[in-house]
Amino acid sequence: MKQVLANTRRHFLQGGSLGLANLFLAEAQQKPARAGKAKSIIYLHMAGAPSQLELFDYKPELVKYNGKPCPDELLKGKRFAFIKGVPNMLGTPYKFARQGQSGAMMSELLPRFSKLADEVTIVRSMSTDQFNHAPAQLFMHTGNSRFGFASMGAWVTYGLGTENQDLPGFVVLTSGGNNPDGGKSLWGSAFLPSVYQGVHCRSHGEPVLFLSDPEGVTRSMRRKTLDAMKDLNAMERERSGDPETDARMSQYELAYKMQISVPKVMDISKESPETHALYGTQPGKTSFANNCLLARRLVENGVRFVQLYDWGWDHHGTSKRDDIEHALKPHIAECDQAIAALLTDLKQRGLLDQTLVVWGGEFGRTPMRENRGGTEGAFRGRDHHPYAFTIWMAGAGVKKGLNYGETDDIGYYVVKDKMTPRDLQSTILHLAGADPYTLHYPYLGLNQRLIGPTDEGRIMKDLLI
Amino acid sequence: MRTFWLALAATAMAQPPDFQRDIRPLLAKRCLACHGPDEHSRQAGLRLDRFDGATKTGVIVPGRSAKSRLVARVTNEKLPMPPTGPRLTANEIAMLKNWIDAGAASANHWAYEKIQLPGVPEVKQPDWPRNAIDNFILKTLEGQSVRPSKEAPRNTLARRVALDLTGLPPDAAAMAKIDNYEAYVDALLASPRFGERWAKVWLDLARYADTQGYEKDNKRTIWPYRDWVIRAYNDNLPFDKFTILQLAADLTEDPSVDDLIATGFHRNTMTNTEGGTDDEEFRDLAIRDRIATTGQVWMGQTWGCAQCHTHKYDPLTHKEFYQLYAYFNQTADDDHPSDRPVLKLSKDVSTLVLKELDAYKRRTTRIYERGNFLTPGEAVEAATPAAFPAMPAKAQNNRLGFAQWLVSKDNPLTARVTVNRFWSRLMGRGIVESEEDFGTQGTAPTHPELLDWLAAGFQKDWDVKRLLKLIVMSAAYRQDSAVTPALLEKDPLNKLYARGARFRLDAEAVRDQALAAAGLLSGKLYGPPVMPWQPDGVWLVTYNSDRWVTSQGEDRYRRALYTFMRRSSAYPSMMNFDAPNGETCTIRRIRTNTPLQALTSMNDPAFMEAAQRLAERAAKDANPAAKLFESVLLRQPSKTELQRVQQLHAATIAELKASPSNAAKLVKYSEVLYAEDRESTLIPDARTKPREWRFKTSDPGAGWNTAEFNDSNWSAGPGYFGYFNKPNESTPIKSAWDTDQLWLRIAIDLEAPLPARFKMPIRTNSQFDVWVNGVHALNNIFERGGHFDYLLNDDGQRAFKPGRNVVAIRVTRHGARGSGQVFDPGLVASLPVKLNKPSRDEFSRAAWVVVANTILNLDETLTRR
Incomplete structure (x- = not known):
């Protein structure tokens, strides 16, 4: 990939065109990045938006008001996805306790992750301006709530390249039985050259579609066809003068390497029984736990950006399948084990210091109990809530054991140290070694940036070592 | 920054x-x-x-x-x-x-000024231009002291214009005219393939798909609309009428059934059928999408930006957005799962159409504060934006009038935007590069006068074929695409058009060309979407239980535009080559170049099958290597190319001699591929005559899943196993099971050679594990209940042997106790293809398959040059 990148850049400097990119890239060419603290990034996105109030943001006052009607001033002028009329307040049914030196309040639903309280920075003051899944996910990962913008992983690999020449720099893994609502645009490269788009790896069948040679074609036969292709393409290159031909041949060579490197890195069956026990992984399954283990393997092999989407965190409480009891509990149990295992494993291998791990959803959940259609159902759940939610970060460059930000007594608004998706994006780019303000790409008359057109996004120095 | x-x-x-x-x-x-x-x-x-x-x-x-x-x-x-x-x-x-x-x-922004017909400029080299387009192009070139390129060689140009106009290499009718360029072009314009090619371009804009979108993404029938677009292009329906019928045929006087089908254009919006969604919320989103799409498609305006606030850059206020909304707000469709209203076309086919609400049901349109449909503000009446000329005098102030306004002579944008889009498909880039944005943030035209000259002409007759012919007849279009380093440096993006365009083919053409060269491509027009071969498991990503069932006969080889388009799970090779998934209007595809594309065209069995058929045809020729070049690239190979290809052929034969079974597989590639054609039921399930299984409802102890285990003291019975909450007459329980777990065993005898691609059709709402002769063959963590085919894993596929085999299953109830549970297993496999020891001739043919695969992957093959 590095080679492809180098080739790409050379063509631009020569004034050639390549793929969708254009000459502006030479002008936009990033300065050699300073060494970022995070060589790799693992972003764990819980698609659907898990409830901060059941997990991280303890609100005894809310518990006190449980079942009481929501005060009018919290509803006036507000838009909810499903809440109608006056809903009741919903206190969490779960117990919270202080953890570790940092004294972080965490829910009993996180028995394993709680033990790592002193490894992480918990931000309880996230706030976004999107309250539907797809737009909020797009905003979080592409800096824009509409389709058509480049994703964070694409920006990072565009700005910094990748360490492993035989693997894609940006890999996406999904679990939970569904792709996230924002769809494949969440890992697209949009206007950035497509070498930076996320490669979606599957845990069933071939990890990447069409990765294996066809029946009857051996690897040495494939090598010979590629050699012939190279010679024949060189003749066409000579005729046409078009550097795009070279770029195509590079992609074929990369594909050839990926045929070996991808199945190898995606095979978790050789991991030790202890490791499988730690994560709760089973080879051959599609699960968030398997993906967490794969994420470790990928960063170990120099993949720059590993994006996980775990579907099924939209706990509205319309039925047993999406309430905060029957549905949230087993889901968070799997998640708790896997995230604790990932941090522990990275740390044991000395990778945590150079890997940034981020966990969170696209928004939060309401302190009110959802009353879909205006009536309270038999199951408990919460509606979408953009004003306050919790994420955590750990690893490279991030403070250990920090509790950051506060919400009000019922967890409705942020009252201290508000942080936005733009702040998070700025901080992630910064940790990766890119300058969020200068990392840009000229497209359609605008200098596109992950953090959007204004400089409102902040590098959150308070969170960093 | x-x-x-x-x-x-x-x-x-x-x-x-x-x-x-x-x-x-x-x-x-x-x-x-x-x-x-x-x-x-x-x-x-x-x-x-x-x-x-x-x-x-x-x-x-x-x-x-x-x-x-x-x-x-x-x-x-x-x-x-x-x-x-x-x-x-x-x-x-x-x-x-x-x-x-x-x-x-x-x-004022240039694009908002009325279109005036500019004079055709004088040039210094009057013998170069073939029509007025060339005067405009040459005038700029002369200003920059750049010379145009010579005309492309005959066959290069013939392939180029055939791919551009029909999306395919030329057919026999066109080839007969190859020595007369104009007659050749006319033949292409008259080919039914023309409509298919341009329909696909339009369907990107129409965000066409065969499913409803969002989470469930259920099937819908709207392909009659796709067929209408194909016919409209083939019949050369004038673009103004094309516009009016799609946006408002239901409001025209006495519309025909065909006219009404055209309104499917705006019924391609997504429908959310997820439980608990507010239909009004998604109806509102569909209306907004219709406005945004209409603005982009016809006027190159980003109107969608004004739904929350007045447009920051372009002349559309927040209020005006909702005045446009009012035109589209009176249709009867309302995000209902049934997708009503529909138009019944035959006993089995109903297609989605627009239908204006009855007068007494008309909705009041209100401005949504900050775009929030829950905070309606001031009521507004339908009106066109103030920055543009008013509606034509005779037009009614409704959706029909709005459509007429779009194609009125005073509208400064529709003709410019439309000719620019056609130009871009043929010339590699738009005169306005930002085809989707003619607003103040869009790119400026490289040749503003040429754009207006084309637009003014187009406005006179809205004749699409005339416009396309005009462009492809120009000297500018016919130039060779070869570029010198000096020109590349001066004009890397070919903004001056001093050479022919050279770019990678669209996803559809990459596939269709391979099938056409192999002689596989079906010429069948129209009809329901088809399901060509697709890898197992691609469709299992969502909750939807619809299955991908490989089509039969020629439907496996239809043009790509007939492939079933599922929004949440598009056909993989199309996606890898940048085809959109129909979620939103896509004005232009961003062309990319990735390793996934290389993997697709090298390894996708659909391409490999084409390689096999291509090789079969070529091998019959006296000079197979030359025949391959001719079939795919429409030209003879050079001596060096010929040698290189023959060298690859010889080296491949040597490889194959070392592994003859590979040669046998390659010459029968297609036959081996369609395993579903040779499927046979090994263990029938409750749908037919279920076989008896041995079963147990308590833990049978170690070794229970091995072949040797003695199960003679287990109970015996056929599926269905389980119990229903409510008695279900159609699927009676044959063997009662109400405990947490169930253990099952069955023995089957197989003969050599063994069948392949073992899969288990299983109806259940439980999770289960399968062993074959003690080898773990399948693990199903519960994702959803239903009746599905489960393909055994690789270990399981290999665990079968000639003679007695034992399949063992452990079922674990997933749902709550007392909520009903069912398990009905079967086993299906594909009978083997008999592979003979290859003959000398077959070694050679197998090697030509590999060579054909190589030729289909050449840069030149994938490129329109």
Whole structure:
């Protein structure tokens, strides 16, 4: 990939065109990045938006008001996805306790992750301006709530390249039985050259579609066809003068390497029984736990950006399948084990210091109990809530054991140290070694940036070592 | 970015800022929220989107920034403007001052000016132009002292124009005319393949798909609309009529059934059938999508931006967005799972159409504050945006009138946007590169007069075939695409059109060309979408239980545009080559170049099958290598190319001799591929005559899943196993099971050679594990209940052996106790293809398959040049 990148850049400097990119890239060419603290990034996105109030943001006052009607001033002028009329307040049914030196309040639903309280920075003051899944996910990962913008992983690999020449720099893994609502645009490269788009790896069948040679074609036969292709393409290159031909041949060579490197890195069956026990992984399954283990393997092999989407965190409480009891509990149990295992494993291998791990959803959940259609159902759940939610970060460059930000007594608004998706994006780019303000790409008359057109996004120095 | 702005500001100091580039965006960003077109939020009666008022009241005094109150306020420490948010930067203030000092010039955006027919320019080399297009192109080239390229070789041009006009290599009818370029072009324009090719271009804009979208993404029937578009292009329906029928045929006088089908255009919006969604919320989203799509497709306007607030850059206020909304707000469709209203076409086929609501049901359209459909504000009436000429005099103020307005002669955008899009498909880039944005943020035209000359001509007759023919007949189009290093350096993006365009084929053409060259491509037009071969498991990503069932016969080899388009799970090879998934209107595809594409065209069995058929045909020829070149590239190979290909063929034969079974597989590639054609039921399930299984409802102890285990004391019974909450007559339980777990065993005898691709059709709402002869063959963590085929894993596939085999299953109830549970297993496998020891001839043919695979992957093959 590095080679492809180098080739790409050379063509631009020569004034050639390549793929969708254009000459502006030479002008936009990033300065050699300073060494970022995070060589790799693992972003764990819980698609659907898990409830901060059941997990991280303890609100005894809310518990006190449980079942009481929501005060009018919290509803006036507000838009909810499903809440109608006056809903009741919903206190969490779960117990919270202080953890570790940092004294972080965490829910009993996180028995394993709680033990790592002193490894992480918990931000309880996230706030976004999107309250539907797809737009909020797009905003979080592409800096824009509409389709058509480049994703964070694409920006990072565009700005910094990748360490492993035989693997894609940006890999996406999904679990939970569904792709996230924002769809494949969440890992697209949009206007950035497509070498930076996320490669979606599957845990069933071939990890990447069409990765294996066809029946009857051996690897040495494939090598010979590629050699012939190279010679024949060189003749066409000579005729046409078009550097795009070279770029195509590079992609074929990369594909050839990926045929070996991808199945190898995606095979978790050789991991030790202890490791499988730690994560709760089973080879051959599609699960968030398997993906967490794969994420470790990928960063170990120099993949720059590993994006996980775990579907099924939209706990509205319309039925047993999406309430905060029957549905949230087993889901968070799997998640708790896997995230604790990932941090522990990275740390044991000395990778945590150079890997940034981020966990969170696209928004939060309401302190009110959802009353879909205006009536309270038999199951408990919460509606979408953009004003306050919790994420955590750990690893490279991030403070250990920090509790950051506060919400009000019922967890409705942020009252201290508000942080936005733009702040998070700025901080992630910064940790990766890119300058969020200068990392840009000229497209359609605008200098596109992950953090959007204004400089409102902040590098959150308070969170960093 | 910061350094970029500094650099820009430094430039701005040196020369007066450009209004379009520097000032309009600054004002839009920082001032127009309170001093813009939106009268409701306008403060102090001041507008800065136009300047008549501001100059009259001394807010701006052209030429004298020191006297201008605008400058005084933005620099005022105590009462700064803007009153909230960050202050204007020193550079921004300097830019404003410089602009005012330079006279505060403002201008209308070029694209909003009426289209005037420009004169055709004189050129110094009058023998180059073939038609007026060339005068415009050459005039610019002469201004830059660049010479146009020579005409492309005959066959290169023949392949190019066939791919451009029909999306395929030329058919026999066209080939017969190859020596007369104009007759050749006419043959292509008359080919039914023409309509298929351009329909696909239009369907990208129409966000066409065969499913409803969103989470469930159920099937819908709207392919009659796709067929209507194909016919419209083949019949050369004038673009104005094409427009009116799609947007409002239901409101025209006495529309035919065909006309009504056209309104499917805006029924391609997604429908959310997820439980608990508010139908009105998604109806509202569909209406917004219709406005955004209409704005982009016909006028190159980003109207969608104005749904929450007045457009920051272009002349569309928040209110005007909802006035447009009012045109589209009176249709009967309302995000219902049934997708009503539909038009019944035959006993089995109903297609989605638009239908205007009855008068008494008409909706009141209100402005949604900040775009939120739950906070409706002022009621508005339908109206076109004030910045554009009014509706035609005779037009009614409804959806039909709006459509007529789009194609009226006074509309400055529709013709420009449309000719630009056709131009771009043929010439590699638009005269306006940002095909989707003709607003102030779009790119400026490289040849504004040419654009207007084409647009003015197009407005006269809206004749699409005439326009396309005009372009492909031009000398500019016919140029060779070879580029010299000097020209590449001067004009890397070919903005001057001093050479022919060279770019990778569209996803559909990559596939269709391979099938055509192999002689596989079906010429069948129209009809329900088809399901060509697709890898197992691609469709299992969502909750939807629809299955991908490989089509039969020629439907496996239809043109790509007939492939079933599922939004949430598009056909993989199309996706890898940048085809959109139908979620939103896609004005132009961004062409990419990735390793996934290489993997697709090398390894996708669909391409490999084409390689096999291609090789079969070529092998019959006296010179197979030359035949391959001719079939795929429409040209003879050079001597060096021929040698290289023959060398590969010889080397491959040597490889194959070392592994003869590979040669046997390659010559029967297609037969082996369609395993479903040879499927046979090994263990029937409850749908037919279920076989008896041995079963146990308590833990049978170690070794229970091995072949040797003695199960003679287990119970015996056929499926269904389980119990239903409510008695279900159609699926009676044959073997009662109500415990947490169930253990099952069955023995089957197999003969050599063994069948392949073992799969288990299983109906259940439980999770289960399968062993074959003690080897773990399948693990199903519960994702959803239903009746599905489960393909055994690789270990399981290999665990079967000739003789007695035992399949063992452990079922674990997933749902709550007492909620009903069912398990009905079967086993299906594909009978083997008999592979003979290859003959000498077959070794050679197998090697040609590998060579054909190589030829299909050449850069030249994948490129339109």
